[in-house]
Amino acid sequence: MPKLNENYLNVQDSYLFAEIARRVRTYEEKHPDKAASVIRLGIGDVTRPLTAGAVASLHEAVEMQADPETFKGYGPEQGYAFARNAVAEYYGRNGVKVDPDDVFISDGAKSDTGNITELFSKDNVILVPDPVYPVYVDTNTMDGKQIAYMNGTEKNDFLPMPDNSVKADIIYLCSPNNPTGACYNREQLQVWVDYALENEAVILFDSAYEAFVSQPELPRSIYEAEGAEKCAIEFCSLSKTAGFTGTRFSYTVVPKELVFTASNGQIMSLRDMWNRRQSTKFNGTPYIIQYAAAAVLSEEGMKECMENISYYMENARMIAETLRRKGISFTGGVNSPYIWFKCPNGMESWEFFDYLLENAQVVGTPGAGFGVNGKNYFRLTSFGTHENTKKAMERFEKLL
Numbered sequence: 465m466p467k468l469n470e471n472y473l474n475v476q477d478s479y480l481f482a483e484i485a486r487r488v489r490t491y492e493e494k495h496p497d498k499a500a501s502v503i504r505l506g507i508g509d510v511t512r513p514l515t516a517g518a519v520a521s522l523h524e525a526v527e528m529q530a531d532p533e534t535f536k537g538y539g540p541e542q543g544y545a546f547a548r549n550a551v552a553e554y555y556g557r558n559g560v561k562v563d564p565d566d567v568f569i570s571d572g573a574k575s576d577t578g579n580i581t582e583l584f585s586k587d588n589v590i591l592v593p594d595p596v597y598p599v600y601v602d603t604n605t606m607d608g609k610q611i612a613y614m615n616g617t618e619k620n621d622f623l624p625m626p627d628n629s630v631k632a633d634i635i636y637l638c639s640p641n642n643p644t645g646a647c648y649n650r651e652q653l654q655v656w657v658d659y660a661l662e663n664e665a666v667i668l669f670d671s672a673y674e675a676f677v678s679q680p681e682l683p684r685s686i687y688e689a690e691g692a693e694k695c696a697i698e699f700c701s702l703s704k705t706a707g708f709t710g711t712r713f714s715y716t717v718v719p720k721e722l723v724f725t726a727s728n729g730q731i732m733s734l735r736d737m738w739n740r741r742q743s744t745k746f747n748g749t750p751y752i753i754q755y756a757a758a759a760v761l762s763e764e765g766m767k768e769c770m771e772n773i774s775y776y777m778e779n780a781r782m783i784a785e786t787l788r789r790k791g792i793s794f795t796g797g798v799n800s801p802y803i804w805f806k807c808p809n810g811m812e813s814w815e816f817f818d819y820l821l822e823n824a825q826v827v828g829t830p831g832a833g834f835g836v837n838g839k840n841y842f843r844l845t846s847f848g849t850h851e852n853t854k855k856a857m858e859r860f861e862k863l864l
C-alpha cells in the first residue's frame with residue numbers, strides 16, 4: 465500500500481466557492497421567478513475580453529506556428545528572452561530595475577506561489593496574514609509546514625506589520641490585497657524589507673493586482689523598497705491586468721542577490737534553485753501566449769489594458785460610493801478591484817450572504833472563507849458589468 469501524503473488530511477475542504485454555488489442553486493430552485501435577476505459580484509474572475517492588441521498578437525503567433533520557417537517547439541524553461549525582456553521593460557517603465565535573467569515566465573502566479581514552497585525545508589516559521597488568499601495556506605499545509613498567522617483587522621487597516629514576538633523565516637505579503645483591497649505604502653513595505661533583512665527572512669510578495677494601483681505614491685512592487693532584492697521574491701500575473709485568467713501568463717522575479725548559506729557551509733542561490741526546479745518540472749508557457757504577453761506588456765498594449773481596468777474601477781467607485789452613503793466602512797476599491805466591508809448589524813458573513821441573496825439577489829463572498837478575521841466581513845468585486853453593478857447597488861441602497 466502506498467504511504468500517502470497525510471498532510472492532505474489537514475487541508476481544509478475548499479468549500480468556499482462550492483458552498484456559494486450550492487446556496488445560489490438552492491435559492492434559484494426555490495424562487496424560479498427571481499433566478500434571472502441574481503447578480504454575481506462574488507467571484508474573482510474578470511469578465512472583459514482580451515484587448516484587440518492581445519487578440520491580434522495571438523493570431524499572428526498561431527500563423528507562425530503554421531509555418532515551418534517560424535514554427536517553435538519546446539522553448540526555454542525560463543521563458544523566451546523576448547518575454548523576459550518585456551517584463552523587465554514593464555518594470556522599468558514603473559521605475560523598478562529588474563534583470564531579465566532573474567525573470568521566470570510561468571503559467572500562473574497560483575502555480576508559482578504554490579510551487580515555491582519546494583525551495584524551503586519543513587522547519588521554517590511561515591508567516592501568513594489572515595484574512596488571506598487561501599493558496600498560501602493550503603500549499604504549505606500540503607507540504608506539512610507550520611504556519612503562524614498575523615492578524616489583519618480594522619485596527620491596522622488590514623495591513624499587518626512585523627511583530628517581534630514571531631521570528632519568521634518566510635513571509636507572505638499580497639498588496640494590493642486579495643481579499644481586503646488594502647495596499648501597503650512605501651514606508652510600510654520598507655519596514656517589512658528591513659525586518660526581513662535583519663532576520664534573514666524571505667518575503668514572498670504577490671503583486672497580482674499591481675496594475676490596479678491608482679495612487680502614484682503607492683508602491684506596485686516590493687523592489688521599490690531598498691534592499692528588497694536581497695530578501696524578496698515577487699509573483700505577478702497578467703490574469704487580472706490583461707484578462708489572462710483563461711489565457712495563462714505569469715512571471716516570477718527571483719533576484720540573484722538572494723543567497724543563503726546551507727548547513728554544510730555551501731552558498732545556495734534561490735534563483736538557481738528555482739531555475740533548477742522549473743527546468744526539471746516545467747516545460748514552459750506556450751510560445752503563442754508568451755508572444756501575445758510581450759505585446760500586452762508593451763507601452764501600447766498596456767494602454768489598452770488600462771481601459772479595461774478603468775472600466776472595473778468605475779464599478780469599484782459605484783460600490784464604494786454606495787457604502788459611503790450608507791455609512792458602512794470599507795477597505796479597497798481605490799487601488800484594487802476588491803471592496804471589503806463589515807457586515808451590517810453585527811451579522812456573521814454567511815448570514816449576511818444569505819440575507820443579501822434573499823433580499824437583493826446579490827451574490828458576494830463571505831469573509832469567513834479567507835480566515836477567522838474575515839468572519840464578520842464581506843468581499844464584493846468590481847469585475848462585473850456596469851449594468852449589473854449599478855443594479856446591485858440600487859438594491860443595496862434600498863435594503864441596507
Ligand SMILES: *Cc1c(COP(=O)(O)O)cnc(C)c1O
Nearest residue numbers: 572573574597642672701703714
Ligand atoms: C488572481 C490572483 C492571482 C493570479 O493567479 P494566476 O494563477 O496567475 O491566475 C495571484 N494571486 C492572487 C492573490 C490572486 O487573487
